[in-house]
Amino acid sequence: MTKRYGAALAVDSVDLKIPAGAYCCLLGPSGCGKTTTLRMIAGHETATDGHLVIGGREVGHLPPAARGTAMMFQSYALFPHLDCLDNVAFGPRMRGVDKATRRRRAREMLALVQMEALAHRLPAQLSGGQQQRVALARALVTEPSVLLLDEPLSALDPFLRIQVRAELKRLQAELGITFIHVTHSQEEAMALSDLVVVMNNGRIEQAASPREVFARPGTAFVARFIGGHNVIAPPGRDGLVAVRTDRIRLSRDGGADEGGGPSLAARVETVEYQGSFVQLRLRALDARVAATELFVVLPDDAFAARPFLVDDDVTARWAEADAHPLSDVPPPAPALTLKELTP
Structure with a gap:
């Protein structure tokens, strides 16, 4: 896929296959094109050129809700006037799911992220880590085949970040769906991913397992950015x-x-x-x-x-x-x- 903004080339012919059920991290410095790539997958940006295939189906022409993806934003974007339960149930409500079914599914998702006991609290009454869990439950309630995460741990303190990334890895393994996670943290990508995609200037420098990227960096940029070399x-x-x-x-x-x-x-x-x-x-x-x-x-x-x-x-x-x-x-x-x- 390619993305241009006028004369500016934001993503340059990215060609990548992510195995179903993998945890993939798009890693790179600010401005390397990783978030634009994620937003093109989500349908929040339109690719200038190229194809997007999910589960054998071309989805690049479809609206976000029809792609089988769900996106968890960096800011969490919870509705401040709705409690946790109604925040999670909001997506199914917009899809016309009846009240009893959507609230049951919302409770199941809150239980999955260990937030069921706080179902009736407002976002302002939650810690940053708790808000992150509610945002994750809201993304998962739509039963996506691909979950997209835009720097979901960047707002958390270092100790909580380690706890939440362990929870993300547990959930991904339990649910068996594909996670695509944007981060600028080398440690985060190494700890979470099956597949690390290192990006620079809108291009993929290397795509491999964390061990391969660290032990055998493909380019000087990868060696320097990953660190330890x-x-x-x-x-x-x-x-x-x-x-x-x-x-x-x-x-x-x-x-x-x-x-x-x-x-x-x-x-x-x-x-x-x-x-x-x-x-x-x-x-x-x-x-x-x-x-x-x-x-x-x-x-x-x-x-x-x-x-x-x-x-x-x-x-x-x-x-x-x-x-x-x-x-x-x-x-x-x-x-x-x-x-x-x-x-």
Whole structure:
């Protein structure tokens, strides 16, 4: 699918197949096209070009209510004058479902998200996490085949965010429907998804399982955005490689380290204690190296036994097998099955 706003290209020929019953996260920085893609799936934006198929049926020409999708908005958009029960029952009411049936279904959905006891409270009487659960119940009451979530956890505090994402994963597994979840949080995408779709400048950079995206990033952008990697162009080698920050070994004397492998002379610029690990930021001393800034993560006990200080000159070394080659050209999105995505 492609989306243009006048001369501006918001989504550039996105081609993606999401297996039925998968939890898919569209991940990327602000302005990368992920929310526009979600809104085109929902029918709240019209694609400039391309096709949208859900369950073998072309739905791109249909209104939102006829697509078999439901959308949970970032703001939750609950009606302030309606209690939880009537908020959840509102969609079936607009579809002409009789009162007894729609209220029964609303109670079932509130029970599913563990909010049945607060059915008669107004949204203003609920916490942010409780409002999020009601909004989720309201989206699910229409029995969609695809649930669309636009940054649903962004308004929650960090502790509650972890609780609610566990609840989302539980519900998705229990219901067996496809979830498509937009987020800019790498941690959120890794924790929730079967399929991570990393987007940049309106295009898909990589689409794969969380483990594949982290262990084998396809492009320099993916390696940098996912985090936990250094992108390096070592002297004497064509192209870029990604090396995980926890796979780099440090020594002071510059001599041959056990295991050998490529190496760079560097200077320690910062040392940050992070509890279970210590992160060091290094500056490469060889001007021929394209990536002059490197990050290294050392276990806390290893660092305590052999600490490094700011301004120490060190040798950074890694195994050749840990240098993953990168491509400047995003690879095509593969047609994956849910079995292939799930470890």
